[in-house]
Amino acid sequence: xxxxxxxxxxxxxxxxxxxxxxxxxxxxxxxxxxxxxxxxxxxxxxxxxxxxxxxxxxxxxxxxxxxxxxxxxxxxxxx
Numbered sequence: 351x352x353x354x355x356x357x358x359x360x361x362x363x364x365x366x367x368x369x370x371x372x373x374x375x376x377x378x379x380x381x382x383x384x385x386x387x388x389x390x391x392x393x394x395x396x397x398x399x400x401x402x403x404x405x406x407x408x409x410x411x412x413x414x415x416x417x418x419x420x421x422x423x424x425x426x427x428x429x
Contacts, residue, residue, distance in 0.1 A: 383400075387401050
């Protein structure tokens with residue numbers, strides 16, 4: 351039973367908790383992007399590139415096998 355919880359994180363060179371934390375941070379980031387995108391739809395002059403820039407960062411991160419702490423800070427550390 352344990353293997354179903356650890357197989358995928360191990361394939362990403364992460365522990366279960368590291369993988370869970372990264373997934374939670376991505377979830378929080380996507381929620382923020384949802385808000386920014388909604389605001390942008392009403393006020394197109396706000397957040398003109400914020401959403402697309404973060405999505406590109408998330409895409410780069412998910413294509414990597416092992417996450418780099420510096421890139422994670424860039425993505426989640428601040429705007």
